[in-house]
Amino acid sequence: AQSVTQLDSQVPVFEEAPVELRCNYSSSVSVYLFWYVQYPNQGLQLLLKYLSGSTLVKGINGFEAEFNKSQTSFHLRKPSVHISDTAEYFCAVSDLDGNQFYFGTGTSLTVIP
């Protein structure tokens, strides 16, 4: 089985500052990794995903994430945040058979004007 840990439950950051949201996973097998964003009172939208190949993955809205196999991490980054990036961010992992998705507990990003 896999599991996902998002150590930071809340991350406040000033507008136009960089941000990193941390995600670590544990698994005994190869995995796919995902980041989802949830705006208030809405469902989850896919930001980006890592399947294979380049460890740096670019997603929508200027976000990117880097897969680090040795550290079992998949941290999400953005060089300059906007007010509109205020949302809940979820990291997720699935095994290659794809029978299940496991989500972290989420990180609430608040962008301060």
Place this chain on the structure above:
Amino acid sequence: NAGVMQNPRHLVRRRGQEARLRCSPMKGHSHVYWYRQLPEEGLKFMVYLQKENIIDESGMPKERFSAEFPKEGPSILRIQQVVRGDSAAYFCASSPPRLSSGNTIYFGEGSWLTVV
């Protein structure tokens, strides 16, 4: 191509009543997941279904909760004799038959259940 459709978006039930939440997957998707999101908590897996078959229900509470995905019609999450602790957002997601090709799951907008 319509996305995952959930209804109702908001549902209010009195303690002891039944709540039924419906989910229509995206076109071409045959697998449905249900997740529960409690205030200040993350997304908790409940059940994973394909048509007429429950694949994994390890996250379902042992009592009062059930889910189905019939051959025709939407998937239904049923909560009997609701209690205040059932108040939460319930999200449905759907996926194609196999995720192993790097497919992902797509979420609906959620159903917010309030038990009064």
